[in-house]
Amino acid sequence: MWKNFCSLFRKDCQMMLDGKFFLVTFGSLMIYTLFINFGYVNFMNAELYNVYLFDPQGTQQGISELIAPVTSLEELNTVLSEDVNGVGIDASSGTPDIVFYFGSEKADHHRADYALSLLRQDKQYTARTVGTNTPELKKRKEMSCELLFIEIIAVGFLGIASVLFKEKQMGVIRVHAVLPFNKSLFIVSKIMVFLLSDLIFAGWMTVLNIGFHDAAGILPNVLVQTAILSLIMSLTGFGCTLLLKDFRQFSLVYLVIAIFAAAPVFLSANTSVKMAWIDWHPFYHVYMGLKNACFGVPVTNPVYYLCSVCGIVILFQIVQTAFHKEMGKEG
Amino acid sequence: MIEVKNLTFSYRKDKQVLHGLNFTVGDGEIFGFLGPNGSGKSTAQKILTGILKGHGGYALLFGQDISTAHTQDFFSKIGVLFEFPYLYANLSAVDNLKYFSSFYPAKQLRDIGEILEKLEFKADFMKKPVSSYSKGMRQRVSMARALISSPELLFLDEPTSGLDPSGAVLFRKIIEEERKKGTTVFLTTHNMLDADLLCDRVAFITNGNIVALDTPKRLKEQNSHYRVQIEYMYQGRREEKTIEIPELEKGIPFRHDEIISIHSEEPTLEDMFIQYTGRGLS
Numbered sequence: 001m002w003k004n005f006c007s008l009f010r011k012d013c014q015m016m017l018d019g020k021f022f023l024v025t026f027g028s029l030m031i032y033t034l035f036i037n038f039g040y041v042n043f044m045n046a047e048l049y050n051v052y053l054f055d056p057q058g059t060q061q062g063i064s065e066l067i068a069p070v071t072s073l074e075e076l077n078t079v080l081s082e083d084v085n086g087v088g089i090d091a092s093s094g095t096p097d098i099v100f101y102f103g104s105e106k107a108d109h110h111r112a113d114y115a116l117s118l119l120r121q122d123k124q125y126t127a128r129t130v131g132t133n134t135p136e137l138k139k140r141k142e143m144s145c146e147l148l149f150i151e152i153i154a155v156g157f158l159g160i161a162s163v164l165f166k167e168k169q170m171g172v173i174r175v176h177a178v179l180p181f182n183k184s185l186f187i188v189s190k191i192m193v194f195l196l197s198d199l200i201f202a203g204w205m206t207v208l209n210i211g212f213h214d215a216a217g218i219l220p221n222v223l224v225q226t227a228i229l230s231l232i233m234s235l236t237g238f239g240c241t242l243l244l245k246d247f248r249q250f251s252l253v254y255l256v257i258a259i260f261a262a263a264p265v266f267l268s269a270n271t272s273v274k275m276a277w278i279d280w281h282p283f284y285h286v287y288m289g290l291k292n293a294c295f296g297v298p299v300t301n302p303v304y305y306l307c308s309v310c311g312i313v314i315l316f317q318i319v320q321t322a323f324h325k326e327m328g329k330e331g
Numbered sequence: 332m333i334e335v336k337n338l339t340f341s342y343r344k345d346k347q348v349l350h351g352l353n354f355t356v357g358d359g360e361i362f363g364f365l366g367p368n369g370s371g372k373s374t375a376q377k378i379l380t381g382i383l384k385g386h387g388g389y390a391l392l393f394g395q396d397i398s399t400a401h402t403q404d405f406f407s408k409i410g411v412l413f414e415f416p417y418l419y420a421n422l423s424a425v426d427n428l429k430y431f432s433s434f435y436p437a438k439q440l441r442d443i444g445e446i447l448e449k450l451e452f453k454a455d456f457m458k459k460p461v462s463s464y465s466k467g468m469r470q471r472v473s474m475a476r477a478l479i480s481s482p483e484l485l486f487l488d489e490p491t492s493g494l495d496p497s498g499a500v501l502f503r504k505i506i507e508e509e510r511k512k513g514t515t516v517f518l519t520t521h522n523m524l525d526a527d528l529l530c531d532r533v534a535f536i537t538n539g540n541i542v543a544l545d546t547p548k549r550l551k552e553q554n555s556h557y558r559v560q561i562e563y564m565y566q567g568r569r570e571e572k573t574i575e576i577p578e579l580e581k582g583i584p585f586r587h588d589e590i591i592s593i594h595s596e597e598p599t600l601e602d603m604f605i606q607y608t609g610r611g612l613s
Contacts, residue, residue, distance in 0.1 A: 007433040011419075018421045171417035175476070177382045179434045180406035328382045 004181040008189035012163070016193060019166065021159045025201055028155055029208070032147045036209045040143050051115045052079050055091035064118035087115035137214060144209040145294040146266070148222075149287055151205075152198050152229050153262055154254075160194055160237035161250050168241065168326070177327035187319055191234050198230035199223055210294075221293035228308045229286050235315035242322035282311065332358045332393070332484060332515040333379065339387035340374055348374050350539040351388065361506065361516040363530035363547075365523070365604060371539040372519050373414070376486055379517070380411055392484070407435055410482030414489045416469035420462040424452065424472045427461060428479055435480040446475045451501055466493035474502065478509070485509060488519045503529055523601040533600070537608035550603050558596040563587040 016022060051067045053060065054076045067089075070076045076088045076099060088099035096119055098112045167173055176186055206215040206222050215222075236257075244250050265287045268278040278284050286308070289299045299305075333356035340349040348371045356362040366372040377383040379390060379397065390397045393408065418427050428443045447457060450471040461469060470493045477485060490506065491499040506529055510516055520526055526533050527547045534544040543550060557576040562569070565587045573596065578584050598606070 004434055007430060011430055015419075015421070166421075167419075170420055171413070171415055172419055174382070174413060175411075175417045175431065178380050178406055178409065178411040179431065180403040181434050182403070324384075328377060 001182060001185070005185050005189060008181075008185055009193065012190050012193045015163050015166065016159070016197075019159075019162055021163065022197070024159070025151075025155065025197060028151055029201060029204055032144075032151070032205065033208045036140060036143050036147070040139065049111050049114060050083050050086040051089065051118050052076055052086060053089045053091060053096075053119070055089075057092070057094070059094045060089075060091050060096065060119055067118050085111075087111050089115055089119060137210070140210050141294045142291075144205055145291045146270075148202055148205050148226065149229070149265075149290055150262070151201060152226065152233055153283075154258065156194055156198055156230060157233045157237040157257070158254065159197075160190065160234050161241045161247065161254075164190070164238060164241040165247050165250070173323075173326050174329070183323065183327075184320060187238065187316070187323060190238065191231060194234040195227060195230050198226055198234075202226035206294075218294060218296050221296075221298040222290065225286065225290040225293045225299070228312075229290065231312050232282075232286065232308075232315065235312065235319050239315065239319045239322055242319065242326045282307070332356050332360070333362075333517065334391040335375075335379075335388070336390070337388035338375065338378065338390055340371075340378060340383065340385070348539050349378075349386070352536070352539075352541055354534055354541060354544055356515060356517060358515055359510060359513050360531045361510050361518060361529050363526040363533035364517065364519045364536060365521070365526055365533055365600075366536035367521070367608070370536045372536050373488065374539075375536070376488065376517065376519050380409065380486055381405070407439070407480065408483045409486065410477035410480055410484070411486045412473055412477040412488060412490055414492065416466070416473040416493070418461045418469060418472055418476075421460055423458045423460055424464075424468075424475070425457050427472060428475055431476050432479045439481045441479050441481055443475070443479070446478060447471070449505065450475055451498075467495060467498050470494055471498075474505070478505075483514060485514050485516045486519070487516060489521065490518070491520075491522055491525055499525070523599065523604070527600045535604050535607050543603070543607045547600050551597050551600065554603055554606060555595075555597045560594045560596055562591040562593075564589040564591060 051064075052070050053063065053067045054070050054073055056071075068079075070079060070088075073090065073092070076090065080086055080088050080099065090097045090099050096116065098115060173186075176183065202222055203219065206219055210218070240250055240253050244253060261281075261283050264275055264278060264281060265284045268275050268281075268284060269287055269291065275281075285304060289304065292299060333354075335352055335354050338349055338352040339347065341347040352371075352375060354362075364372045364375065374383065378386045379392060381397065381400070386397075392400050393405065395405075419430070422430065424447060425443055428447075432440050432443070444457075448454075452468065452471045452475070456464060456468060461472065464472070470490075474490065477487070485506075487506065491502050494502060503525065506516060506518075516529075518526065518530060530547060532544065532546050533550070534541045536542070545553075558573050559576060559579065560571065560573045561583070562571045563583075564570075569591070572585060574584065576595075583590065
């Protein structure tokens with residue numbers, strides 16, 4: 001079995017080399033790294049958010065000295081309209097409500113969490129961990145995480161399609177049906193090539209953009225989350241390639257995935273856009289798992305891992321069925 | 332080698348493509364499976380090679396029920412040539428053969444160079460990518476792939492397709508040599524000449540049914556009119572006459588100066604196919 005796997009793995013690596021996939025991945029890594037190190041960090045000058053509190057009755061105790069108190073709601077609105085990245089807290093009812101400047105489109109949960117963490121320093125908030133990062137490091141981690149997510153969702157997904165569509169067109173999948181090896185190895189080998197490629201990409205992306213010292217602590221968790229996302233995406237790409245007729249149909253599905261899978265996740269995780277159903281969106285949890293890993297907060301919920309494993313197993317079964325169907329097709 | 336009893340198959344509930352096939356193929360026999368497109372011959376071959384599951388009836392290969400026979404050991408003993416030359420276009424002939432042969436036990440593998448030479452493959456193309464090959468060259472590499480593992484049972488689907496006449500002759504010679512070594516050949520084809528020249532027995536399949544099964548010779552004989560057509564010269568004129576064969580026993584039964592040609596009116600295998608199935612082979 002090992003010998004057969006090695007044959008398949010070698011051939012898949014050769015196919016990816018011939019298809020210039022590794023070149024595209026390397027190019028992406030370079031572009032992302034240049035963008036983060038010489039563009040994003042320099043031009044998007046990251047500063048700590050200012051947090052303003054309106055608490056006329058003094059209901060909030062033990063607040064951080066980084067919080068600036070205001071005396072009226074009008075003053076809160078005025079200060080937020082001038083400091084569009086600031087976060088306001090209206091505690092006039094006794095319960096702190098987060099207030100962003102009305103026109104701000106940059107509001108995100110991290111800012112809200114950060115503000116609340118300053119308010120309740122003794123309580124548990126993941127944002128407290130975020131708060132230990134320097135503004136630049138926070139920006140680096142955020143952008144590395146987002147680009148890593150995009151890379152695996154988009155490039156990895158397209159990569160497996162480009163390799164597999166070639167094999168489909170050449171008809172060689174049918175030849176494998178009559179070769180003496182366990183047919184699941186054909187799927188496993190391809191998935192492993194992409195998994196390995198994604199893990200190497202994630203490793204370099206983290207080290208180059210977050211720094212070796214800071215990356216060392218978070219890398220194992222980042223790789224675990226990358227592996228989950230990579231397996232889901234490559235199996236999805238594999239299944240779509242087998243089930244769809246040509247690359248044009250695949251491109252449409254890719255757009256659907258980009259619009260309905262990735263967009264809500266980014267909007268919900270990074271902006272003030274609220275979607276009640278986002279908790280049911282599997283990619284949201286994977287994205288948050290990756291983001292938390294980047295910020296040194298590993299996901300410890302066993303349900304998350306159980307669901308991920310179940311999802312991967314179900315996808316593998318679907319792919320296996322589609323693969324057997326493809327092998328039986330006419331020329 | 333192969334025993335098939337009441338083999339049925341449906342792609343969907345309302346689309347039955349095989350309606351109870353019955354045939355046997357002996358060890359070392361070349362068995363032709365002839366039928367027009369959509370007749371069910373490829374489906375039958377796919378069931379026998381384990382690509383399609385969910386058939387009815389039963390089939391034995393190597394003495395084992397095919398429902399359980401499709402193990403790695405089974406696939407090690409068969410060689411399959413598909414209708415189209417399925418190869419990795421980015422790899423060379425040698426790399427393709429190295430890759431596909433890597434799944435078989437080393438002891439049963441033939442030498443790649445030797446087999447390509449036997450198939451008269453142009454040596455200077457051996458290391459060039461398959462994408463630069465003609466259809467005939469690709470077919471040669473595909474044949475080499477099917478033969479590389481020294482199979483005991485060879486499934487050939489349109490083996491001479493895409494070959495020039497000399498290539499077709501070469502392939503027929505190679506198939507004949509394989510049979511002499513004891514390999515059983517299951518030949519699926521449209522090509523009546525291949526079937527006539529190679530097969531020990533042929534089955535005509537149409538609409539998922541076998542409508543005739545016998546040796547090509549007997550199939551033709553059974554339907555022969557036992558007549559000959561004679562072309563001759565008489566008093567400077569070229570004439571033609573058709574007579575019953577028994578009439579020849581006492582010599583040419585009519586006046587003539589010179590016999591130009593004598594042709595038997597024995598039907599061809601294609602005539603027989605049309606007679607049995609009511610359809611041509613296109």
